[in-house]
Amino acid sequence: MAELQIPGLELEYAFAVTMNFAERIDFVGPRGGKGYVPPATGIVEGPLLNGRVVPYSGADYAIFKNLSEGIKVNTHYMLESDDGHWIYINNKGYLHRSADPENPGQTKLYFRFTPFFEAPYGPYEWMSRSMIVGTGERLTNPDRSQFTYYRVL
Amino acid sequence: MAQLEIPVINHEYAFSVRIESGGHIQFQGPMRSRTFEPATGGEIWGPKLQGRVVPQSGADFASNEQMDAHMMMQASDGTWIYMNLMGYEHNVTEDGRPYFRVAPYFDTPSGPHEWLAKTVFIGIGERHHNPDHTIIHFHEIL
Numbered sequence: 001m002a003e004l005q006i007p008g009l010e011l012e013y014a015f016a017v018t019m020n021f022a023e024r025i026d027f028v029g030p031r032g033g034k035g036y037v038p039p040a041t042g043i044v045e046g047p048l049l050n051g052r053v054v055p056y057s058g059a060d061y062a063i064f065k066n067l068s069e070g071i072k073v074n075t076h077y078m079l080e081s082d083d084g085h086w087i088y089i090n091n092k093g094y095l096h097r098s099a100d101p102e103n104p105g106q107t108k109l110y111f112r113f114t115p116f117f118e119a120p121y122g123p124y125e126w127m128s129r130s131m132i133v134g135t136g137e138r139l140t141n142p143d144r145s146q147f148t149y150y151r152v153l
Numbered sequence: 154m155a156q157l158e159i160p161v162i163n164h165e166y167a168f169s170v171r172i173e174s175g176g177h178i179q180f181q182g183p184m185r186s187r188t189f190e191p192a193t194g195g196e197i198w199g200p201k202l203q204g205r206v207v208p209q210s211g212a213d214f215a216s217n218e219q220m221d222a223h224m225m226m227q228a229s230d231g232t233w234i235y236m237n238l239m240g241y242e243h244n245v246t247e248d249g250r251p252y253f254r255v256a257p258y259f260d261t262p263s264g265p266h267e268w269l270a271k272t273v274f275i276g277i278g279e280r281h282h283n284p285d286h287t288i289i290h291f292h293e294i295l
Binding site: 007009016018070094112113129133134146150152 | 164279
């Protein structure tokens, strides 16, 4: 296997989504923990897509065992592009904190995901056929979350 | 609106998996297509995981152009690992190159391999013939 070439991973910045959440609900039941975090507002901007998150069109329905150990993201909602196309997003990934080897005593956030989109035939149908990988972060002043998406080439 | 800052996503090669194919069953239904391609075995190698694909432990149950494969793997230390692969395999694309990109999601026991169940990866797939198999090179998203 020594002669095998490992193809490199190439990513192209696609767009960013800046969102605000109102409710943050979670509970634990017989089948584990369930989160419910719907988007209140959201703006999509970037080279490959511009538009908005449709408010309350879905939520992150995360699963977890112990909330303090992080969650498995499972988000369903709708986007609307500036030129009037509806796009469904199902975002899967992980959000957790772990010890930061570079800063002893501190933790660092790991918030990465792979969304699967469904878009109608037309200018965004590539989104139904492309792997995307993203990173999320919580920002302040004002409080908001930013999700940044890269297309896997 | 504050000016957007675009964080960079770093990644590094983690391991590769060869999945041997047991053939294809494919049909169109009233609502969706369905493909069944069983995984008859395989091997895992690379810096962060070594082991095997457990023979006859699962399959790709792709539907409407989206892969959805489920199978068991076993690390070289004996640990069982479940893998759910989701993604796209397009042989004909606008630029003429095949596009085979996937995201794996793992379940593992607590222990040395549990990081697999807390980490996002992107896989770059290749399809090979004689005998039919796929090789997927997984890159860890840091």
